[in-house]
Amino acid sequence: MIRKRIASGTVMLCTAWMLVACSNQVESQGVSWKIESNLQQIVSRPESMISSNPNDYIADSPEAWEQILNTGEDGLNVLIQQLDSSADNGLKEWLMAEASTELLGERNPVEHWQSGKDWLRQYKMNEE
Template identity: 65%
Template sequence: MIRKQLVRGLVSLSTVFMLGACSIQTGEQSISGVIEHSLQEMVSESVIMSSSNLNDYIADSPEAYGLILNTGEEGLNVLLQELEASADNGLKEWIMAQASTELLGDRNPVNEWNSGKDWLRQYKMSEE
């Protein structure tokens, strides 16, 4: 009888842990989806726009950029991972770096940078 209750308890705990892990993964996937969708919106709209001031692209899509910033610390982690994984170093990467600097706030160790990959390189060097 006690053995049966112990097995039920262990099965219940296993189920709770599995559901918790799925919830965390779903949350990360959701944040990643919000970021990716927002970046795509900003970059695709920029085809029409051809400003040499990269901040104009953010100013042109304040809602999309705001969604990225609202992802908080989890979003910062996603941005850093996506920026590192990207083979490109264009407008999308610049926006990811800019959002990262804003999410870091006073913790941002990089003062001057020219591109998203440049910002990431300096950020990683300061973290070591």
């Protein structure tokens, strides 16, 4: 009788942990999708494409930029992961680094950076 209760309790506990893990994974995928779709919206605005200033892209898509920033700490983790895994170092990576600096606020250890990958390199050096 006691063994059945222990086994039943163990199964319930394992099920609960699996549901929590799946829920966190789905939430992370949702944040990742939200960031990616908003970044695509920002970089593909025809009005912005005449400028070489990344801030013009942000200014032309304030709603998309705000949605990225509204992802909070989860979004920061996704941005850093995506920036780290990106093979490129262009506008999109610059935007990811800029969003990361805004999400970090005063916790941002990098003062001067030239590109998204430059910011990430300095950020990682300061985090270690």
